[in-house]
Amino acid sequence: MTTEPSRRIQRLRRRALRSAQTAAVASPSNAPDAPDAPDSTTAPRVSFRDAPPLTTPVFEVGSLSVFYGDHEAVRDVNMTIGDRQITAMIGPSGCGKSTMIRCFNRMNDLIPTARVVGKIRYHGENLYGKEVDPIEVRRRIGMVFQKPNPFPKSIYDNIAYGPRVGSFKGNLDDLVEETLTRAALWDEVKDKLKTSALALSGGQQQRLCIARTIAVKPEVILMDEPCSALDPIATAKIEDLMEHLAQEFTIVVVTHNMQQAARVSHRTAFFTSDVDVKGERHGRLVEYDETERIFSNPSDQRTEDYISGRFG
Amino acid sequence: MGSPVLDKGPEAGVPEVRRLKSDGTPWRERLFQLSLWASLAVGVVFLGCLLVYIVVEAWPRLNFRILTNFPDIIDPSQAGAQSAIMGTIWVIGFTALYCLPVGFLTAIYLEEYADPERWWNRAVEINIQNLAAVPSIVYGILGLGIISRGLGFGQTVLTASLTLSLLVLPTVIIAAREAIRAVPQSIREASLALGATQWQTIWRQVLPAAVPGMATGSILALSRAIGEAAPLLLLGGLTFITFNPTGPESAFTVLPIQIFNWISQSRSEFVSLAAAAIVILLVILLAMNSLAIWLRNRYSHRW
Amino acid sequence: MTSTGSGRRVASGSPGFLKRSQPRYGEKAVKVLLVAASLVSVLTTVGIVIALIPPAAEFFGEVSFGDFITGTDWSPLFKPAHFGVLPLVTGTLMVTLIALLVAVPLGLGAAVYLSEYARPRVRAFFKPILEVLAGIPTVVYGFFALQALTPLLQDIWPGGEGPQVFNALSAGFVMGIMIIPTIASLSEDAMNAVPNDLRDGAFALGSSRMQVATRVVFPAALSGIVAAIVLGVSRAIGETMIVAIAAGGRPNLSFDPLEGMQTMTAFIAAAGIGDLPTGTIGYQTIFAVGSLLFVMTLVMNLVSIRLVRRYRQVYE
Numbered sequence: 001m002t003t004e005p006s007r008r009i010q011r012l013r014r015r016a017l018r019s020a021q022t023a024a025v026a027s028p029s030n031a032p033d034a035p036d037a038p039d040s041t042t043a044p045r046v047s048f049r050d051a052p053p054l055t056t057p058v059f060e061v062g063s064l065s066v067f068y069g070d071h072e073a074v075r076d077v078n079m080t081i082g083d084r085q086i087t088a089m090i091g092p093s094g095c096g097k098s099t100m101i102r103c104f105n106r107m108n109d110l111i112p113t114a115r116v117v118g119k120i121r122y123h124g125e126n127l128y129g130k131e132v133d134p135i136e137v138r139r140r141i142g143m144v145f146q147k148p149n150p151f152p153k154s155i156y157d158n159i160a161y162g163p164r165v166g167s168f169k170g171n172l173d174d175l176v177e178e179t180l181t182r183a184a185l186w187d188e189v190k191d192k193l194k195t196s197a198l199a200l201s202g203g204q205q206q207r208l209c210i211a212r213t214i215a216v217k218p219e220v221i222l223m224d225e226p227c228s229a230l231d232p233i234a235t236a237k238i239e240d241l242m243e244h245l246a247q248e249f250t251i252v253v254v255t256h257n258m259q260q261a262a263r264v265s266h267r268t269a270f271f272t273s274d275v276d277v278k279g280e281r282h283g284r285l286v287e288y289d290e291t292e293r294i295f296s297n298p299s300d301q302r303t304e305d306y307i308s309g310r311f312g
Numbered sequence: 313m314g315s316p317v318l319d320k321g322p323e324a325g326v327p328e329v330r331r332l333k334s335d336g337t338p339w340r341e342r343l344f345q346l347s348l349w350a351s352l353a354v355g356v357v358f359l360g361c362l363l364v365y366i367v368v369e370a371w372p373r374l375n376f377r378i379l380t381n382f383p384d385i386i387d388p389s390q391a392g393a394q395s396a397i398m399g400t401i402w403v404i405g406f407t408a409l410y411c412l413p414v415g416f417l418t419a420i421y422l423e424e425y426a427d428p429e430r431w432w433n434r435a436v437e438i439n440i441q442n443l444a445a446v447p448s449i450v451y452g453i454l455g456l457g458i459i460s461r462g463l464g465f466g467q468t469v470l471t472a473s474l475t476l477s478l479l480v481l482p483t484v485i486i487a488a489r490e491a492i493r494a495v496p497q498s499i500r501e502a503s504l505a506l507g508a509t510q511w512q513t514i515w516r517q518v519l520p521a522a523v524p525g526m527a528t529g530s531i532l533a534l535s536r537a538i539g540e541a542a543p544l545l546l547l548g549g550l551t552f553i554t555f556n557p558t559g560p561e562s563a564f565t566v567l568p569i570q571i572f573n574w575i576s577q578s579r580s581e582f583v584s585l586a587a588a589a590i591v592i593l594l595v596i597l598l599a600m601n602s603l604a605i606w607l608r609n610r611y612s613h614r615w
Numbered sequence: 616m617t618s619t620g621s622g623r624r625v626a627s628g629s630p631g632f633l634k635r636s637q638p639r640y641g642e643k644a645v646k647v648l649l650v651a652a653s654l655v656s657v658l659t660t661v662g663i664v665i666a667l668i669p670p671a672a673e674f675f676g677e678v679s680f681g682d683f684i685t686g687t688d689w690s691p692l693f694k695p696a697h698f699g700v701l702p703l704v705t706g707t708l709m710v711t712l713i714a715l716l717v718a719v720p721l722g723l724g725a726a727v728y729l730s731e732y733a734r735p736r737v738r739a740f741f742k743p744i745l746e747v748l749a750g751i752p753t754v755v756y757g758f759f760a761l762q763a764l765t766p767l768l769q770d771i772w773p774g775g776e777g778p779q780v781f782n783a784l785s786a787g788f789v790m791g792i793m794i795i796p797t798i799a800s801l802s803e804d805a806m807n808a809v810p811n812d813l814r815d816g817a818f819a820l821g822s823s824r825m826q827v828a829t830r831v832v833f834p835a836a837l838s839g840i841v842a843a844i845v846l847g848v849s850r851a852i853g854e855t856m857i858v859a860i861a862a863g864g865r866p867n868l869s870f871d872p873l874e875g876m877q878t879m880t881a882f883i884a885a886a887g888i889g890d891l892p893t894g895t896i897g898y899q900t901i902f903a904v905g906s907l908l909f910v911m912t913l914v915m916n917l918v919s920i921r922l923v924r925r926y927r928q929v930y931e
Contacts, residue, residue: 351724447853539752
């Protein structure tokens, strides 16, 4: 085992943390909780949210590994994700958290070389079972991506797209209004439903993407770094929306912004990447617990180091 | 990496740099750049000469008779290219009808469905690249041996357009693939994540975004077919035709063939007749290219 | 949690709730259609081979392959007929050689200029002109060679008789101009694929622009440049109309570019115009010469495709 790759990882970690901290410090919703100086290495004090119990698991993940060709990107993950709560997945870049979240609605199917080993159960059903239809899976488990990706169509058509392809029978106009209202976007766009979605600001586009997802009436919303391309004000709005939506939906969010995880999530999973004896890197789940415990009293030293900014 | 300048390594140090500096004296630099520029200029000058020459040659015959009259071997001053112009329209119309759907569907298959790791998909791809470079006269042989005589379609508009369809099919496929590839992956992911099927994603998101690019590429491919003469020489295009085609079963001639015919005549009056027909051909091509460029600029997406 | 929207949805957790809720025959039908369409291009190649082989085989039943490939007299439609293809091959190679002497330096010069020197506005001026040059029908090139270039050469030729009315020189020169865009644009692609790090490294060592272009970019892009030239050769060998119009129709085993000579393609065109009856030896010659032409260009195309793949693998 050489020291060279681990040094590189450390650099990456530091960079990730620095950006996480600056984002958190700049965020206005964070301001009252974070009187610390910007260069402080301790996590800002936030009021954590009580985690609902895990009595009705939505996802049960057991010994899950994901391969890209021969490379094992994620190794041996075990976790259970609960109903109607926000589960955050944090960790440094390249730790496999995005790979992981894409397993939950089978978006990894789109990569020809990707292979999933182990089990993911969704309400007790094996997601990767032979009989399972990925289309059906994605109608129940929606996804919001890193960069806002509205269709180059009108706002209305963006919302109506999911219901249309799912052969929705009902009043589309009502559905669009209801959906946009739930996504707290109705007042901003009600007069320009027929204009192109690309004319919206980045934050509005991302909220439109969230709205588009809930228009399909999913049970779970996966969010892959939904705020990484947005400014702090837009980020705060999305976080408010997530909190609001968690009353109805199960939300899994990947973020490299620790403060965001601390603010919005009930439970947090910390991933990191290990270098094994052959010198190959793969993502591992280090610790998964209630967010409050992860941030105040983690049981693993690596978690502690990551959230406090010490990488030794 | 293969470059003598970089391979010297640090030992060469300062003296090496100095040697390089004095090596390239300014006048050599300038001469080099001038010769590069000149090699482009040759093409430009050639194009200019060609266009001017053709217009000058065509000038005496640039009147409406060239559009309205039929070919006449007795009196070149009364001859026109109407049957050739109509023949071109008929042949290219059918060519578009055959090759565009097949080309688009193939492009969709290769971009959206085919796994490039599979050997048969790679074979299809290499095959298309090769077909794009097969000499056009070989397509003429294919048309002659299989379509005209093998299938018994004879020397007709149908045979000609089927042959030209196969000829431009690789070009259409390659252009359509590029247009489809330009649609960002994030749009496909967004659609699939909303529970759309693969075909719904392609039909409702990918194709609408790719259509302008596909149209542009197709027009350019068809304009190649319009100028093509060689394969049609084998398919009876050179017969003396003084009537317009009435359907796919008709005998035909097309503009490039009519031009070739007039070039081959010994009397000098036919030279300006050929030049006038070339002007018509070039005007048609110019119009099509302008349309393609207009489409590209008008509907190009910025992602 | 049950859904309210479509009403058809099976509640999560009930048996088989993730199974396909409706059959999707359309998806399968579309896929079948797409595969069928992509088979058309495969069938085209098969069709070319099927078109060529039987008549060519019949031809070689009557004429030995050795006589065909080494014979120096090509007069298949006369009596007595001779079937030595060498005059057509040398005619083709002469015209191709002249075309390459024009197109390789000019095409590569243009590519280096566009890739390493030209500012965006200059590129925006020259690129469309190259495209226009590539889009001009080859009958037009042939017309220009025969009617404008040859008379001009005859006028200005210093001493001697100058070129004949039909000659390889005019045809080859014009063909060279025609393939400049092919060579220029493919070589430029290859040069653009060379990473800027290499250029920066060389500039940092004090190299001039010319040294970077000739000693760094050119060698690094070499396989792509060779691919471009090979494809240019393939196009030159396969070009028909220019030679049919300007190089003449007389098979001529000669290396004098001022004389007329017939190429393989020009012979096929001339024989095809004659509308020969199926089954005659004259008809079969079209396919014999066509097979030779197809094999020659196929080899070059495959070499070129392979070389392009190689540089793409290195840099992309």
